Amino acid sequence: MSEEQLSFQAEVSRLLDIVAHSLYSNKEIFLRELISNASDACDKLRYLAVTDGDLMKDDPEFRIDLEIDPDGKTLTISDNGVGMNRQELIDNLGTIARSGTDAFMAQMENNKDGNNLIGQFGVGFYSAYMVSDTITVTSRRAGEDQGWKWVSDGKGTFTVSEADKDTRGTSIELHLKEEQKEFGEELRLRTIIKTYSDHIPIPIRFKKAASTNEDGTIENAGEWETLNSASAIWTRSKSDVSDEQYKEFYHHVAHAYDDPWLQEHFRVEGVLEYSGLLFIPGSKPFDLFHPERKHGVKLYVRRVFITDDCQELVPAYMRFLKGVIDSEDLPLNISREMLQDNPMLRKIRSGIIKRVLGLLDKKAENEPEEFIKFWENFGPVLKEGLYEDLPQKDPILKLCRFRSINNDGWISLADYIANMKEGQEHIYYISGEDEKALRRSPQVEGFKAKGVDVLVLNDSVDEFWVTSINEFEGKDFKSVTRGGADLGKIDGSDTADEKSEDKEDDKAEMGALLGYLKLTLEDEVKDIRSSERLTDSAVCLVADEGDMDIHLERILRSHNQVNEVSKRVLEINPKHDLVKRLSDLIKQDGAASDLEDIAWLLLDQARILEGQMPSDVTTFSQRMSRVMGKGLS
Numbered sequence: 200m201s202e203e204q205l206s207f208q209a210e211v212s213r214l215l216d217i218v219a220h221s222l223y224s225n226k227e228i229f230l231r232e233l234i235s236n237a238s239d240a241c242d243k244l245r246y247l248a249v250t251d252g253d254l255m256k257d258d259p260e261f262r263i264d265l266e267i268d269p270d271g272k273t274l275t276i277s278d279n280g281v282g283m284n285r286q287e288l289i290d291n292l293g294t295i296a297r298s299g300t301d302a303f304m305a306q307m308e309n310n311k312d313g314n315n316l317i318g319q320f321g322v323g324f325y326s327a328y329m330v331s332d333t334i335t336v337t338s339r340r341a342g343e344d345q346g347w348k349w350v351s352d353g354k355g356t357f358t359v360s361e362a363d364k365d366t367r368g369t370s371i372e373l374h375l376k377e378e379q380k381e382f383g384e385e386l387r388l389r390t391i392i393k394t395y396s397d398h399i400p401i402p403i404r405f406k407k408a409a410s411t412n413e414d415g416t417i418e419n420a421g422e423w424e425t426l427n428s429a430s431a432i433w434t435r436s437k438s439d440v441s442d443e444q445y446k447e448f449y450h451h452v453a454h455a456y457d458d459p460w461l462q463e464h465f466r467v468e469g470v471l472e473y474s475g476l477l478f479i480p481g482s483k484p485f486d487l488f489h490p491e492r493k494h495g496v497k498l499y500v501r502r503v504f505i506t507d508d509c510q511e512l513v514p515a516y517m518r519f520l521k522g523v524i525d526s527e528d529l530p531l532n533i534s535r536e537m538l539q540d541n542p543m544l545r546k547i548r549s550g551i552i553k554r555v556l557g558l559l560d561k562k563a564e565n566e567p568e569e570f571i572k573f574w575e576n577f578g579p580v581l582k583e584g585l586y587e588d589l590p591q592k593d594p595i596l597k598l599c600r601f602r603s604i605n606n607d608g609w610i611s612l613a614d615y616i617a618n619m620k621e622g623q624e625h626i627y628y629i630s631g632e633d634e635k636a637l638r639r640s641p642q643v644e645g646f647k648a649k650g651v652d653v654l655v656l657n658d659s660v661d662e663f664w665v666t667s668i669n670e671f672e673g674k675d676f677k678s679v680t681r682g683g684a685d686l687g688k689i690d691g692s693d694t695a696d697e698k699s700e701d702k703e704d705d706k707a708e709m710g711a712l713l714g715y716l717k718l719t720l721e722d723e724v725k726d727i728r729s730s731e732r733l734t735d736s737a738v739c740l741v742a743d744e745g746d747m748d749i750h751l752e753r754i755l756r757s758h759n760q761v762n763e764v765s766k767r768v769l770e771i772n773p774k775h776d777l778v779k780r781l782s783d784l785i786k787q788d789g790a791a792s793d794l795e796d797i798a799w800l801l802l803d804q805a806r807i808l809e810g811q812m813p814s815d816v817t818t819f820s821q822r823m824s825r826v827m828g829k830g831l832s
């Protein structure tokens with residue numbers, strides 16, 4: 200097959216354009232990316248060779264070799280890993296199949312500080328275009344005879360052609376940009392390898408430059424020197440690993456550049472033996488909520504990489520975890536299918552869950568401010584565990600942090616309970632999308648006035664757990680937008696506290712108005728009540744005790760899981776001037792016809808406060824005009 204020219208997928212072209220023009224100062228990371236890929240390629244072959252030993256029989260020792268040409272114009276990174284055939288070269292180096300790429304590129308293109316984002320995202324192989332003007336990849340897939348060459352200047356197209364390659368694996372030749380010649384210097388490369396890739400468990404070798412002795416003989420020519428420690432970092436004892444080495448391993452295993460927020464290096468012995476090195480990232484990845492997002496924990500069996508896609512190893516609600524688990528007990532030739540219902544794996548999984556929840560708990564206790572950093576990045580993910588993993592509900596609830604109407608910062612449920620008022624029986628919450636709007640909702644007014652705190656739940660997962668969890672430490676969760684407010688039973692701390700006779704008076708006062716409103720609006724609402732929860736607003740809507748909460752219903756409707764809109768209860772505030780005036784008018788004139796507009800406007804106002812539309816905007820605006828016109832006359 201002769202040379203063929205192909206175009207990059209549009210996303211790759213956009214990415215390459217960003218990378219080539221990036222002013223990102225940390226350009227040396229390209230080498231880390233290429234070595235990381237080389238090491239992954241060796242891992243993949245080692246796994247395949249468990250069932251097909253022939254694949255690496257002729258050359259059983261893995262290695263990654265670096266070579267520079269005498270002029271320092273090219274740098275070549277070669278590995279004897281799994282290699283790529285023609286189609287794999289086209290697919291892997293011509294397309295990106297990575298979730299979050301679009302979001303990343305949009306941010307890069309809009310963000311003045313976009314250069315730092317390159318570091319956060321990790322652009323993998325393509326980062327080599329920060330330092331090269333042309334890249335030639337020559338590769339031969341293990342078990343195949345034909346080698347292939349991929350060449351591109353990173354500007355829209357690449358070519359693929361047959362190539363002679365005697366050995367399996369991949370060789371990447373970078374033709375360095377004029378201004379990036381430093382990456383063709385031996386000393387610079389040695390430093391980079393020590394800094395970024397010491398932990399790679401495969402020897403990274405450098406071909407020593409030849410030196411000429413006084414007598415004219417040539418020394419060192421063609422000799423290889425290993426630059427790294429070349430042992431799996433999780434097999435070493437903690438005292439043998441420096442913080443820097445842990446950090447670099449994290450960068451490698453997580454394909455990330457930030458600092459880990461937490462690291463845990465451990466060994467479990469006994470019935471089941473495994474070791475692990477787990478990290479929680481210091482920043483939120485772009486694709487955390489992408490449906491295809493997987494956790495980043497690689498499974499090894501006795502140092503052999505098995506898979507980085509074992510959903511049974513770590514639950515989805517811990518998909519922020521990165522790192523390695525290395526089992527001593529699982530069979531080496533375990534197939535990915537066999538992992539699906541494996542009792543040993545289930546035990547490892549529950550060990551990981553317990554360990555991570557324990558570590559988080561310790562952090563929350565001992566370093567509460569640090570813990571908030573974790574919470575702000577990953578809290579919404581961890582909360583998924585509240586309904587996905589019911590046995591862990593209590594430890595997770597203990598870790599949950601909340602916004603609330605009486606606090607600017609974060610509080611725990613224990614804080615909430617400690618500040619409950621005399622007579623308060625429930626943990627009150629309000630849920631919706633917009634934190635600011637929720638804090639100002641009419642339904643929380645009465646709670647605020649009494650000093651009763653209300654949790655503000657504005658993560659999309661909240662609605663799902665809060666309706667399925669019955670209680671925390673004997674207290675149940677109650678929405679302030681559903682059912683009666685029960686505020687009368689609570690001992691308020693401020694002057695707004697009212698006596699129960701007052702309330703009875705209010706009810707009697709309002710009787711005629713309530714009767715009139717019920718008659719007028721009976722087809723639209725389930726009931727109309729005098730409100731205990733309003734202090735400033737005239738009206739609000741609430742769900743009746745047994746009905747679905749307003750916000751949950753809206754979410755389910757947007758997912759087409761419910762069709763109808765439930766009728767709500769309209770509450771009116773007996774202390775509000777407008778309501779008092781209406782009540783007086785009704786008592787004087789009976790149901791005067793011009794009160795009808797006002798009744799409807801009150802209902803529509805309550806709907807708008809809920810973020811809904813008036814049921815008929817034309818009629819709404821006509822009523823509004825009529826009432827305003829009367830106000831002016």
Ligand SMILES: Nc1ncnc2c1ncn2[C@@H]1O[C@H](COP(=O)(O)OP(=O)(O)OP(=O)(O)O)[C@@H](O)[C@H]1O
Pocket residue numbers: 232236237240278280281282283291292321322323324325369454
């Ligand atoms: N040395 C190599 N040997 C074999 N395959 C390779 C090699 N380098 C890259 N690849 C293939 O190309 C793919 C793309 O590599 P690239 O570095 O762009 O992304 P990645 O490693 O999958 O993820 P990341 O962007 O996080 O680094 C890899 O997933 C791998 O399949």
